[in-house]
Amino acid sequence: MSFHPRMMAAIHGFTPLSDSSTFSADGLAVDCWHVRNSAHAGGHYVSRHPRFVIMRDGYRIPLSETRDGDLQHCAACFVPAGMEVWSKIAQPGTLRHMDIHVSQDRLHGLMGRPPETIAPFFLRDLRTISPLVQMLADPDRPEPLREKLADCIILELLNQRSTQREIVSDTHVVGRLQGYVRQNLDRKIGVDDMAADVGLSRSQLNRVMRRTSGLSPYRWVLAQRIEHAKAQLASGQSFAEVALHSGFADQAHFNRVFKSLTGQVPSDWMNEPTQSVSAPILQDRTS
Structure with missing residues (x-):
């Protein structure tokens, strides 16, 4: 017997690139979508049935349980019946995702307990189910x-919900973000971009940065750029070259940020008997 889920949505900024692919069975419906999104596309969704949302191609979509809540960048999530989910995507692009709608009775049969006892959850990684998702699509x-x-x-998503709730250590987050900054010195790095890379919300990322450095994420990125600049200055590059290679708008911008973080202008720092780099050195990109 076919299953016909009903979902209400108020969204903007999405354009289908192909017709959705739909499969249904008794108490089950699967929709596969391929869309283009504009900058700041988003909206909210609510379904009368429990729903699993799965992103494809390694994408993690920012979702929140409330309109103004912290966005969770997730690869998959479970949304109970009647619960609203909000999304807002900062950058334009394309994405593919799958919705698995399931009736209360079928989910109860799979789990052996009432679906009402399952809390919503957001997973950062698909782990072992990517091949299964590809075959289902x-x-x-x-x-x-x-x-x-x-x-x-x-069943596998429900199994993963507990293991992926583990808190990622601050050391892991900072180390990953140092690599992210290293690969993106030549462009503006937004707080949302950083949060998405490590799978945290903006507020969670801010707390990690405050705990580890005493700085906001924005100031932390500037500090990383300055540490990179110090290494380049010590290697003999000119101030203008260092400013460019470290991601500053110009030499004047570089000088202002350098002084605000170190208390010295670059020339005074260079004239000291010894120059030390206190944070891990960020090398130039090799490609």
Whole structure:
């Protein structure tokens, strides 16, 4: 028997690139979407049935349980029946995702307990289910196989919800972000971009930066740029070259930031008997 879920949505900034691919079975419906999004695309969604949302191609979508709540950058999530979910995507691009709608009765049968006891959750990684998602999205697969694949994906997501709630250590977050800054010295680095790279909300990222450095994320990035600049100055590059290679608008901007963070202008720092770099040195990009 086919299953016809109902979902209300108020969204903007999305353009379908192809017709959605839909598969349904008893108490189960799977929709596969491929869309283009503009900058700041988003909106909110609510379904009368429980729903699993799965991003594809390694994408993590920013979602929140409330309109003004912290955005969780997730690869997959579970949304209980009747719960609103809000999204806002900063950068334009394309994305593919899958919605698995499931009836209360079918989910109860899979889990062995009432769906009402399952809290919403947001997962940062798909881990082992990516191949299963790819097979489920293939319309040429036999329908009985696709139905079993959907059940397996649901069960695995529910299994992963506890293991992925582990708090990532501050050391891991800072180390990953240092690599992110290193690879993006030549462009503006936004707080949302940083949060998305480590799978945290803006407020969570701000707390990590305050704990580890006493700086806001924005000031922390400037400090990383200055440490990179110090290494370049020590190697004999000119002030103008250092400013350019460290991601500053011009030499005057570089001088102002350098003094605000170190208490000295670059020339005074260079004239000291010894120059030390207190943070890990960020080397230039090699490509």
